[in-house]
Amino acid sequence: MKATMKDVAELAGVGLGTVSRVVNGYRVKDSTYQKVQEAIARLDYSPDEYARGLKTNRSNIVALIIPTIWHPFFSEFAYHVEKELLKNHYKLFICNADGDAANEIEYIEMLEKNKVDGIIAITYSDIDKYVSSSLPFVSFDRHFSENVSYVTSENFLGGQLAAQELLKRGARQLAYIGGTNIHENETKQRKLGFTAQAEAEACAVLELDMEEPLVNPEEQIESFLRLHPQIDGIFTVNDFMALRVIKVMDRLGKAAPEDYQIIGFDGLRNAEDQSYLLSTIAQSLDLIAQASVDLLLRLISQQQREKTRVAIPVRFEEGGTTKILS
Amino acid sequence: MKATMKDVAELAGVGLGTVSRVVNGYRVKDSTYQKVQEAIARLDYSPDEYARGLKTNRSNIVALIIPTIWHPFFSEFAYHVEKELLKNHYKLFICNADGDAANEIEYIEMLEKNKVDGIIAITYSDIDKYVSSSLPFVSFDRHFSENVSYVTSENFLGGQLAAQELLKRGARQLAYIGGTNIHENETKQRKLGFTAQAEAEACAVLELDMEEPLVNPEEQIESFLRLHPQIDGIFTVNDFMALRVIKVMDRLGKAAPEDYQIIGFDGLRNAEDQSYLLSTIAQSLDLIAQASVDLLLRLISQQQREKTRVAIPVRFEEGGTTKILS
Incomplete structure (x- = not known):
């Protein structure tokens, strides 16, 4: 037999x-x-x-929904996700939602019909109710109210790390510059970690938390910096925000790391062989991709049934906008 | 009836x-x-x-084969291709070949089996014989020996434009710095256009054309620049090469645009709302995507049967490494 x-x-x-x-x-x-x-x-x-x-019964295709592919963070993430999937004999279908919730919903409906085996999504809009519980789904950074598993960076620790790195390089007046969104998401932890660490080291933090979608962010940043010329250590919600701050500081005649120090968040690089855009708390996108794929495949094979949260370490990377410690 | x-x-x-x-x-x-x-x-x-x-008979899926998605040029191209396809009710399947010919061939075989309706590819390897004549195929930049249609930028004109822009900003000693590949491709036209225009304006061009894959390019660039300290107007094969030259010049104590001027090629931006990395001859990736999609859909619907070449205009974009003309 x-x-x-x-x-x-x-x-x-x-x-x-x-x-x-x-x-x-x-x-x-x-x-x-x-x-x-x-x-x-x-x-x-x-x-x-x-x-x-x-x-x-299986298409061996996984879909990745991202706000845009034209952004070094999302394109690096897609790069690593595809690499991980290939190792597992899966193909990747990238859905560029263009930051539009309607597009995201349309994609999810389309993907459910086309029987992809699962979805990995980075989305900052409110698509909770469209995420079918029948289709394996892993979210990055976004905490859904429904029964959705997600992977995230250690954002709180990243904020703490930024405060530590600035203070040990001699910064005396810290500031946080970011944007805030009505949807619950993990990035808020960055500011909380930063201010908690500063408080623990008996240092006050000035805050500029702009409402999203941002309206004239450069003007808001300029007013804030003019109002507080003593600021010499800045942490921003992400690297692109830091580039904006650097541009404004340049107009004000100040250069990093001589006149102030600044640390972004994300660890953006233009391509695999390029350097960091500035000093940054880098997310480990290779590990995040690995964890996301691993989690999704466990959901697909039903080895994993319960909702789970996976947190991935971050690290500080020197990128020329902080002083070199001897 | x-x-x-x-x-x-x-x-x-x-x-x-x-x-x-x-x-x-x-x-x-x-x-x-x-x-x-x-x-x-x-x-x-x-x-x-x-x-x-x-x-x-149709999947309404088009595949895009690119060397990597983690590069602002390819991610911007993918972004525009997907946008164009969506307008035509097509979905996009991005295949990240990771610069590996074996991966590209595997993808093409897989795509032929999975009956995608057509392929758009950017490839710099030798996959001519694997491109089946039965599957609609549009190549970007790469001229295949087989009966393959392709879209390209006006590379020769771009090279000419770079020489014009440098000379009218006062450059006296021009140089071209690039890499050269054994496979026939359109990028070689950039150098030819640059030297032809310089010659027409009675100006000599110093050349550093490194063999690909590049070995210690920064050392080669440094030797070249040390040997010819009079160089004050540089055109590079692409923007990333220009960033390398800027890094080396920085080590030599020279800054653009004060001590020398430099123009890259591609028009890289980190994301849709970011600025150019440096002064550059920008490729119109939106128009290139539109032309590629249009050509592919005409091949799919058999409105187009013959091999064709579509050339798309380029433009000069100021990015801080050339002098401002008053």
Whole structure:
């Protein structure tokens, strides 16, 4: 009698899902892989039929919904997600939602119809109710009210790290410059971490938190900086905001790191072989992509059923706008 | 008797393909659209059946093969291609070949099996023989030996423009710095245009044309610049090469535009709302995307059958590394 997947699972002492993962080329622990392969060999089990059965139900395509592909953060993320998926024999379908919630909803509906196996999304709009619970879905940075798993950077720790790095380089008057959005999201933790750390080191923080969508941000930044000329250590919500601040400071005749120091957040680079745009708290997009893909594949294979949150470490990167510590 | 598409074509005085384009929502001339719609109304023609028939043969997915998505040039191109495709009810499948010919070939084989309707590709490797003549294919920049249509920027004119802009801003010793690849491609025209224009204006050009893949390009650039300290007007093969030259010049204590002027090629921007990285001959990626999509859709609908070359204008953009003309 022909061996079944159940026979393999019993002999190897693992679950059916694990055998299925091995058979379909997903990553499992090395020792598990060994056990399953030995059982397959001993039972002369042929997985083809099962694999074929799966194939008809699966497209082996994952969709990535991003606000835009024309942005070094999202394009780097897409780059790493695709690399991770390829390792797992999945193809990537990039959906460029162009920052438009209507587009995002249209994409989600389209993807559900086209039976992609799962979705990874970075979205800052309110699409909770359109995220079907039937389709495996992993969100980056955005905490949905529904039962959605998400991956995020250690934003609070990143804010703390920024305060530490500025203070140990001699900054005396700290400032935070950012934008704030009505939707709940993880980026708010950056400011909280920054101010908490400054407070712990007995240092006050001046804040400019502009409402999004931003209206004349450069004018708002200029007024803020003119009002507080003593500011010499700035942390911004992201790297692009820091570039704006640098431009305004330039108009005011001040240069970093001589006259002030500034740290952004994200760790943007133009391409893999280019340098950071400025000193920054870098998100580890390679690890974020790996965690997102891993989580999504576990949801697809139903190894993971409960909502979960995965937090990925950040790191400080020197980029020329902070003083060199000797 | 029920009217057929042929009846519509005859009454409207157009070809079957044109009726099919109108019925499937592709763009045709306004006057043609009018005629076809009138014929459809008069004959009470219902296109549903035909549309359904087409649907089963078409995926309405186009694939874009690019060396990497993590590069502002390719991500901007992907951004515009997707925008154009969406207007035509097509979805985009981005294939990140990671600069690897084996990946590109694997993608092309996979795409042929998965019946995408067509491929737009930017590739600098030798995949000629893998491009099936049966699948509509548009190449950007790369001239294939096979019967492949392609879109390119006016590279020769761009080189000429760079020489003109440098000379009219007072540069006296011009230099070209670039890399050269064994595969035939359009970027070589940039250097040819630059030197031709310089010659026409009786100005000599010093050249550093490094072999690709580049080995220690910064060292090569530094030796070249040290050997020719009189260089005060530089044109590079692309913007990233210009950033390298600026870095080396910085080490040599020279700053643009005071000590020398430099113009890159591409027109890279980090994102839609960001500024150019430096003075540059910008490629019109929106128009290139539009032309590529238009050409591909004409190949798909078989309105276009012959190989063709479409050249798109370039423009000079000030980006802070050339003197301001008063």
